[in-house]
Amino acid sequence: MLSKIVIQNYRTFRNFRLDFDAEMNILVGNNDAGKSTILEAIDLGLTGKLRGRPLYQDLSPYLFHQDAVGEWIDALKGSRAVPPPEIIIDLFLELTPETAALKGNNNLLKADEPGVRIRVALNPDYEAEYKEFIKHPAKVRLIPTEYYKVDWLAFDGNGVTFRSIPATASLIDAANIHLQSGVDYYMRHILNDLLVPDERVKLTRAYRSLRETFAEDESIVKINDALRGAPSDVSDRELTLNIDVSQKSSWESGIVPHLDDLPFQFVGKGEQSTLKILLALNKRVDDAHIVLVEEPENHLSFPNLGKLVKKISEKCKDRQVFITTHSSFVLNKLGLDKLVLLSQTEGVRLDRLPADTQNYFRKLSGYDTLRMVLARRSILVEGPSDELVIQRAHMDTHGGTLPVESGIDIINVRGLSFKRFLDIAQLLPQNVVAVVTDNDGKDASDVKQRYASYTAHPNITVHVGEDAAFKTLEPQLFKVNDRATMNAALGQSFTTDDDLLDYMKRHKTDGALAIFQSNQTINMPEYIKEAVDAVS
Known part of the structure; x- marks a missing residue:
């Protein structure tokens, strides 16, 4: 499990520290407080990837804290030699036999603990080009990230890979789950549970037969006759239309689920959002130690949100969970004692609330406690x-x-x-x-x-x-x-x-x-x- 995070110069955080609860962390704050940034930084520290791509491929000047960039530019214009800003994300893990190999003091706190670090810093190989770049400070507007490198290190200073970190994360954001892949998985999940092997064979044969008869339709025959006689500048072979009947094009990707006779993509956004979150939980959580959920309340009515929150709690039991939310209902149901109110430098916890007050808001979850907090x-x-x-x-x-x-x-x-x-x-x-x-x-x-x-x-x-x-x-x-x-x-x-x-x-x-x-x-x-x- 993760014990804390320390961030320097990443997005909205200049110098930030947050200690984690071992079970549930509910991140709240006003817009641009950095809720999503925390989830992103955790995922980045554990995977080395930003939005699914290696960070070095998506390195942007706008990932740097803008005050740090502004001070660096002002120093250049004042002819003061200062090093360019660095991004550092230090992710601390609990000390266990599995994490002991990551132990060291190569972190911002200089603490001898296990953990991993993402460091974005000037690449020494490009120091000459960098010095040439800053000779004209009046032209400097942004960090020259083309001269930077990304290090992914353990706290002992050695490089790490995804396999060497004994903690895995699953980042779930319904807005970024592509509908079709979710539908495919949904169908496979249900059919694998319901169909015996003989039924799966019959379904595959029926689906192939339907595709094979496509070319026999009278209108398709006429179209293909015309295509065969058409001149081609591309190939000497005959051009016709048909459906792919190869093995890779199976019924699993061609059949689409319907809800109340509506194709899935035409049902309400709330239904889609709920299903996509639950699909992602089913698909990813089993192999994850840490679950990151981005605003599960989007598009959901009050009663449906209640059902979803209950399912998230049940599915993520015995895992460390991080949830961002703007919903008092989510906050009250999952526990005010797990709340983290974000500021620019730290997170304020409400874990010192009396137990009877925590239970009061869990039972009467309609109270606008988040309004009070924010x-x-x-x-x-x-x-x-x-x-x-x-x-x-x-x-x-x-x-x-x-x-x-x-x-x-x-x-x-x-x-x-x-x-x-x-x-x-x-x-x-x-x-x-x-x-x-x-x-x-x-x-x-x-x-x-x-x-x-x-x-x-x-x-x-x-x-x-x-x-x-x-x-x-x-x-x-x-x-x-x-x-x-x-x-x-x-x-x-x-x-x-x-x-x-x-x-x-x-x-x-x-x-x-x-x-x-x-x-x-x-x-x-x-x-x-x-x-x-x-x-x-």
Whole structure:
């Protein structure tokens, strides 16, 4: 199994390190955070190949971290002699009798451990050409990769091959699995299980007979007669059309599966994506120690995603798995403790979450935990009415700008599960989180005391209406606005405060939507304004 990876100057990573879980690693992050790059780097370290081709054949200036390239070019223009950037991927393996031969300290950490290294560096054989190239720094725009070489080494400094690494990886990306090869394998897999040898012989004979009768069709006979008489500038032999009946052209490649009478290529993208992932798992995982899965949720509905995640878990048991995802469902089902939130320098793990919180999200997997993880600034609320009112409060104080347009996520945690989400928030100090909750007739200080262990962290604040006589959001709004203001905002004409307040309590969401959409100037309760300020 892999224990960690260290990357230098590869794609989005200038200097990056990540320790791995021995079983499951769920990689999440915003776009361009490097999720796919991690899978690619692992595959590259274990196979020496990028997208199925040896790295030296696909070496590109754009594989280098652009800041490193920019600093090198600036140094050349400043007449400072600096070595050109190198790409290094160090992949550390657990120490076992099988990996002991790869042990050494030829790695970025200088640790005496087993592992393999990909190093892309200037080839000494081309040093003279390189020096000539940099004599004119004003013309240098990109790394001259034609002067580079790729070394694939063990940590002891010796070269390695695919056979000398006692760990194999299977990279599964439905977007890059060609449909026809998947269909062929799918048919062979099913038919090999169902057909006895005698039935396979009969099927082969029937398929050959169909092809042989093709040339006997009246229309094909006429076409071939015309072709025989046509002049040819290519060959003196007769030209005709027929179907290949040689052994290499068997029924296994000619028969296409149908789902509900539709050829496979015409079924929905979700069905295709699921099947291709499962085919790849069946085909590759048996011989792989490490399984890399790229965003399995693509094109899938919620229930189908649940089935796929379960099958991935079952099929990959006793293997080390790496999955990239944008789906909270995938994250919750496979385990928040396995999450890795990627930054440019490292991965933040949530493996210190309480066991009951992990189980809570596994059981109630529809929660938007990934929004919580990825949001740099968020406000947690009890329900949709709070969400709408807080959005209006933000718009009032920020020139009509919605919170999401300012990078603030308002997350409805469906009642009173704040502590579950705050268990996550306290492990992510870079994420600013505010909680907005009702006092429910209790003293505000008592309510805040329930969250004291969380608010001890500087990134977490809790905001509660101070007056216990005003238990929920609606009375708090009514407290700071008169009846005329609220009637105007709600499009109502109540003549007593009690009737208006009763309407607001009975129509919480409708009232909140009316307030959100109203042009009426509305005062916001102080605790709402404080929450907005806390994340702004």
